[in-house]
Structures are given as structure tokens and as C-alpha cells.
Amino acid sequence: MVQLDQRVRFKSATSIISIEMWERFSFYGMQALLVYYLYFDVAAGGLGLDQTQATGLVGVYGALLYLCCWAGGWVSDRVLGAEKTLLGGAISVTIGHLMLAGLGGKIGLAIGLGCIAIGSGFVKTAAITVLGSRHGEQEGDAKADPAFQLFYLGINVGALLGPLLTGWLSSRYSFEMGFGAAAVLMIGGLGIYAALRKPMLQSFPLEVKKALLRAQNPAEKHVVGTAFAAVAVLCGVLLYLLLTETISADQLAGALLLITIGAALWLIIQPLQHPQVSAEEKRKVLAFIPIFICSTAFWAVQAQTYGVLAVYSQERVDRMFGEFEIPAAWSQSLNPFFILALSIPISLWFMRGSRTPSVKIGISVGVIIAGSGLLVLIPFVGMPLAPVWVLPLSVFLISLGELFIGPGGMAATAHHAPRIFATRFSALYFLTLAIGMSIAGNVSKFYDPTNHTSELRYFAVFGISIIVIGVGSLMVAKKVG
The missing domain is CATH 1.20.1250.20 (MFS general substrate transporter like domains)
Incomplete structure (x- = not known):
């Protein structure tokens, strides 16, 4: 049976x-x-x-x-x-x-x-x-x-x-x-x-x-009607503003970044002020903040694969393989390929028992690895075209970092969530993706594949900043133990 x-x-x-x-x-x-x-x-x-x-x-x-x-x-x-x-x-x-x-x-x-x-x-x-x-x-x-x-x-x-x-x-x-x-x-x-x-x-x-x-938990009809009407009006206004170019993509990206950060702060502050959340649970909420920052930093890097690194694939990589030109869009398949290829080895490594790093250390290391994925592009700045293997190497490092951060971030979110805020607190994980995407959209305006100085500055500043966040989180994780 x-x-x-x-x-x-x-x-x-x-x-x-x-x-x-x-x-x-x-x-x-x-x-x-x-x-x-x-x-x-x-x-x-x-x-x-x-x-x-x-x-x-x-x-x-x-x-x-x-x-x-x-x-x-x-x-x-x-x-x-x-x-x-x-x-x-x-x-x-x-x-x-x-x-x-x-x-x-x-x-x-x-x-x-x-x-x-x-x-x-x-x-x-x-x-x-x-x-x-x-x-x-x-x-x-x-x-x-x-x-x-x-x-x-x-x-x-x-x-x-x-x-x-x-x-x-x-x-x-x-x-x-x-x-x-x-x-x-x-x-x-x-x-x-x-x-x-x-x-x-x-x-x-x-x-x-x-x-x-x-x-x-059915909402009252007037609540549903109001919510859908508000969304329809908001979408209509945004559509009009974008089509008439009254608002630019930069302005929209900036506004969205503020909205997502505000939502995250609200979700973090709310349990800290709630009388039914214990002192121990509040301590765990505060301990989650470095994890939240690390996860957000990683997704800001990972989002580069859809934007800046997609442009890099089109404009800066020698994609000729004999007489066949590899479509630039194929670079988007690199991340899922590496995730599929690396998932089992990384999972087996994490199953080593006492030798497995803690979630906080693993997430910090993942951020450092992902940040280095941008730095490996620096030696090829100024070349007419980068070799075809350079972008796969960059995405490989970002994907390797993802395997440290993705599962660990979800587990840490569940572990640090106060009992009465379990579902709402889990939304913080999705907000790390939303904020990371917003950051990627905001900083991408500084990337210019036709300007060597601009390209060097972009990969260096962005990559080093991400690594600094990872190193800082690693130091905190080791100090806390």
C-alpha cells in the first residue's frame, strides 16, 4: 500500500x-x-x-x-x-x-x-x-x-x-x-x-x-478589489512613464532599490520591536544581518550574468570556433551547466561531518569566490577580444560561490527566523535577490565595453568591494565562533 x-x-x-x-x-x-x-x-x-x-x-x-x-x-x-x-x-x-x-x-x-x-x-x-x-x-x-x-x-x-x-x-x-x-x-x-x-x-x-x-485565509472582497486596482493603476502609470520616457531606467532602478531596501529593513525591525519575540530570537535576528548583506552582495554579482556579462559576451569575447560563431546568448547557459556539474561534488564535500564549515563561514567564502569571478576578467582589459575561455572561467567562479550561498542562505533564514515571524522572515531571502538585482541594475550604467579605463574600473571596484564584504563577514563569523 x-x-x-x-x-x-x-x-x-x-x-x-x-x-x-x-x-x-x-x-x-x-x-x-x-x-x-x-x-x-x-x-x-x-x-x-x-x-x-x-x-x-x-x-x-x-x-x-x-x-x-x-x-x-x-x-x-x-x-x-x-x-x-x-x-x-x-x-x-x-x-x-x-x-x-x-x-x-x-x-x-x-x-x-x-x-x-x-x-x-x-x-x-x-x-x-x-x-x-x-x-x-x-x-x-x-x-x-x-x-x-x-x-x-x-x-x-x-x-x-x-x-x-x-x-x-x-x-x-x-x-x-x-x-x-x-x-x-x-x-x-x-x-x-x-x-x-x-x-x-x-x-x-x-x-x-x-x-x-x-x-x-481569505481576504475581504473590498481588500482584494483595492489591491488589484492599486496594482493595475501602478502598472499603468509606470508603463506610461516609461513609454513617454518621462522616467529613465536609471531612475526606476534607483526607486526600486530604495523600495526593496525599505521592505527589508521593515521585516528586520518588526520582530526586534515585537513583544512576543524573545530576547534570544532578537539576538538571532541581529546575527542574521551579516548573512543578509552577504547574500545580497552575491546576487548583485550573479545578476551580472544577465546584464553586463551578457554585453561582455557580445562585445568583448572572441566567439569564433573555426567558421562557427558561438551565439553570445549561449553564455546564459554557463551558470546552470556549472550548477548541475558541481552540485554533487559540493554536496558530498558538505557531508564530511565535523570538517564541514559553518553556514556563516561557507556563505562568506562563497561571496569571496564570486567576487573573484569579476577580477579574473581584469588581465584581458585592453585586448581587442578576450579568449573564449575567459567568460566561462568567470561564470564558473560565480556559480561555485552560488553553491556555497544559495542553500546556506535559505537554511540560515529559516534558522534565524522568530517563531511568530517564520513565513514573513523567509521573505527576506527573496528580498536579497530583489535588492541584488536592483544593485546590479544601478551599477551597470558605469560599465562601458568600448572604454578600457571604464571597464577596468568597473570590474576592479565591483569585484574588490564584494570580496571585502566577504572577508569582513568571515572575520565576524570566526570571531563569533
């Missing part, structure tokens, strides 16, 4: 794994083209924006996506329920890709990216909830469930293959063809989910099915 239950659970997981994999496939495939689409000349199929404005917008988009994870959690808990939030998010992503491929131009870009950011945030939030709910009230550790391993594998496979397909199509044909491929893939993923949705829901225990299909 246990084996039968496990088979039913695993079968029900296939639809969730499928929709997440295809969503990631289409998302990373689109993201690999985004910065090029923004700054390439109109004659080359792009929008002709300034390169610094393009990298700034990529940072803004990344930050908005992770802020939408918050919105997804609220919609799931207070409005639709997890499963309907997942389905609605997938539909929103599909519409976004269709807008990019079919409508085109600045209007298609604004509407498309908005739909994708909202949809991806909803899918990210709801997919894990639905997948974990397959256990119902039965005993068992969801983290030991092989479906979660396949879920994570699907994310990285999608992230690896998406840029390879869309990058080749855009370089061989057009950006529209690349965006169209992302749309087709997402439509296919949505179709698979729709076909498997009914049997998936039927496999759940009745009480779990009811919980997934309705809000657990």
Missing part, C-alpha cells in the same frame, strides 16, 4: 514538474535575449536603447520578478489558493511571451515583461506549495521526496537548454523567432499541465484538494 501511495504521489508530481521546467525553459530562453533585444540597433531587430539603459532595465526586471513572489504568496493565501495561483501564473507567463513575440516594440516589451514577471512570481511561489502538499497529513519528510530532486533538476535543465535554443534562433533568424520559441515551449508546458491537472487533483486527499483550490 505504501508503494502504491508513493507511485500515486510521484505520478501527481509530473504535472507540477513539467509546468515548472517549461516555465524555466521559456523564461531563461527569453532572458538570454533580453539585453541584446534592448540595445541592438533597430536595423538589427532590437529596440536601439542605450547599452547602459538596457542593462539597467534587466536589473529592474529581475528585481520586480522577485518582488512578485511576495504578491504570489499573498494571492495564494488570501485570494485564489495555491493551485489556481499556479495555473494563473502559467497563463500570465504564456501571454507575456506571446506579447514579446507577436506585438513587439516598446509596448509589447512592457506588457510582455510585466506578464512574465507576475506569472513567474506566482509560479515560483505556488509550485513548491502544491508539490509539498502531495504528502497531506501523512508522515514523511517532503525534502526527502524524490519529486523535489526532479523538480530542482527540471529548473536547471530548463535554464540550461532555454538559452541554447533561443540564442541560436535569434542569431540565425530574428529576436521574434527566439521569443516565439519561448512562447511555443510555454504553451506546450501549459497544455501538458492542463491535461494532467484533473488526475493530479484527484490524487490528492480530499482535505488537501480543498486547501489547494481555495484561499486559506
Whole structure:
């Protein structure tokens, strides 16, 4: 009977794994083209924006996506329920890709990216909830469930293959063809989910099915209406300001950085002032601050792979392999490739028992490694073109740092969270990504691939600053013990 239950659970997981994999496939495939689409000349199929404005917008988009994870959690808990939030998010992503491929131009870009950011945030939030709910009230550790391993594998496979397909199509044909491929893939993923949705829901225990299909803490109708109206008005105003160039990408990136930092400060200060939070819990909240800073610093570096390093791949790397020119967008597949290749060795190393470094030390070391990923580019400043292996080396170091920081950051967030703030405190981890993306968007305006002095200063100052943060955190971690 246990084996039968496990088979039913695993079968029900296939639809969730499928929709997440295809969503990631289409998302990373689109993201690999985004910065090029923004700054390439109109004659080359792009929008002709300034390169610094393009990298700034990529940072803004990344930050908005992770802020939408918050919105997804609220919609799931207070409005639709997890499963309907997942389905609605997938539909929103599909519409976004269709807008990019079919409508085109600045209007298609604004509407498309908005739909994708909202949809991806909803899918990210709801997919894990639905997948974990397959256990119902039965005993068992969801983290030991092989479906979660396949879920994570699907994310990285999608992230690896998406840029390879869309990058080749855009370089061989057009950006529209690349965006169209992302749309087709997402439509296919949505179709698979729709076909498997009914049997998936039927496999759940009745009480779990009811919980997934309705809000657990329903908000009053006027609250929901006000929230959605406010979001619609805000999106409309931002769309108008961007299309009329009343507000620049730099200004939007700066405003978003202030908003995300303010939200993080609020989440940290709130438990420190709450009477039901014990003195020991408050001490743990304060001890989390260096971890928060380190995680934010890392994601600011990692976000370079979508912006500045994507430009570096196009403008500064010799991509000729015989008579074949490697598409610049293929550089976006380096990070998921290294994550897949390094995950098992790093996991085995972390399983060494007493010799394993503490989470705080591991995160600090990860930041130092990631910062060095920018410094390795410095010797090639001033060369007409950097060798093809230089960028993979840089991304390798950033990816290695990610394996120290990503799992450790999530574990540290859970460990330091006060009991009554457990869920809200976990949102701090997503805020490190949002703030990191915002920082990347703000500093990218200082990168100029045509100016050797500017390029040297950018990689040196940014890389050394990140390493200093890591070293400082390491010293604090060793002192505290």
C-alpha cells in the first residue's frame, strides 16, 4: 500500500514538474535575449536603447520578478489558493511571451515583461506549495521526496537548454523567432499541465484538494478589489512613464532599490520591536544581518550574468570556433551547466561531518569566490577580444560561490527566523535577490565595453568591494565562533 501511495504521489508530481521546467525553459530562453533585444540597433531587430539603459532595465526586471513572489504568496493565501495561483501564473507567463513575440516594440516589451514577471512570481511561489502538499497529513519528510530532486533538476535543465535554443534562433533568424520559441515551449508546458491537472487533483486527499483550490485565509472582497486596482493603476502609470520616457531606467532602478531596501529593513525591525519575540530570537535576528548583506552582495554579482556579462559576451569575447560563431546568448547557459556539474561534488564535500564549515563561514567564502569571478576578467582589459575561455572561467567562479550561498542562505533564514515571524522572515531571502538585482541594475550604467579605463574600473571596484564584504563577514563569523 505504501508503494502504491508513493507511485500515486510521484505520478501527481509530473504535472507540477513539467509546468515548472517549461516555465524555466521559456523564461531563461527569453532572458538570454533580453539585453541584446534592448540595445541592438533597430536595423538589427532590437529596440536601439542605450547599452547602459538596457542593462539597467534587466536589473529592474529581475528585481520586480522577485518582488512578485511576495504578491504570489499573498494571492495564494488570501485570494485564489495555491493551485489556481499556479495555473494563473502559467497563463500570465504564456501571454507575456506571446506579447514579446507577436506585438513587439516598446509596448509589447512592457506588457510582455510585466506578464512574465507576475506569472513567474506566482509560479515560483505556488509550485513548491502544491508539490509539498502531495504528502497531506501523512508522515514523511517532503525534502526527502524524490519529486523535489526532479523538480530542482527540471529548473536547471530548463535554464540550461532555454538559452541554447533561443540564442541560436535569434542569431540565425530574428529576436521574434527566439521569443516565439519561448512562447511555443510555454504553451506546450501549459497544455501538458492542463491535461494532467484533473488526475493530479484527484490524487490528492480530499482535505488537501480543498486547501489547494481555495484561499486559506481569505481576504475581504473590498481588500482584494483595492489591491488589484492599486496594482493595475501602478502598472499603468509606470508603463506610461516609461513609454513617454518621462522616467529613465536609471531612475526606476534607483526607486526600486530604495523600495526593496525599505521592505527589508521593515521585516528586520518588526520582530526586534515585537513583544512576543524573545530576547534570544532578537539576538538571532541581529546575527542574521551579516548573512543578509552577504547574500545580497552575491546576487548583485550573479545578476551580472544577465546584464553586463551578457554585453561582455557580445562585445568583448572572441566567439569564433573555426567558421562557427558561438551565439553570445549561449553564455546564459554557463551558470546552470556549472550548477548541475558541481552540485554533487559540493554536496558530498558538505557531508564530511565535523570538517564541514559553518553556514556563516561557507556563505562568506562563497561571496569571496564570486567576487573573484569579476577580477579574473581584469588581465584581458585592453585586448581587442578576450579568449573564449575567459567568460566561462568567470561564470564558473560565480556559480561555485552560488553553491556555497544559495542553500546556506535559505537554511540560515529559516534558522534565524522568530517563531511568530517564520513565513514573513523567509521573505527576506527573496528580498536579497530583489535588492541584488536592483544593485546590479544601478551599477551597470558605469560599465562601458568600448572604454578600457571604464571597464577596468568597473570590474576592479565591483569585484574588490564584494570580496571585502566577504572577508569582513568571515572575520565576524570566526570571531563569533
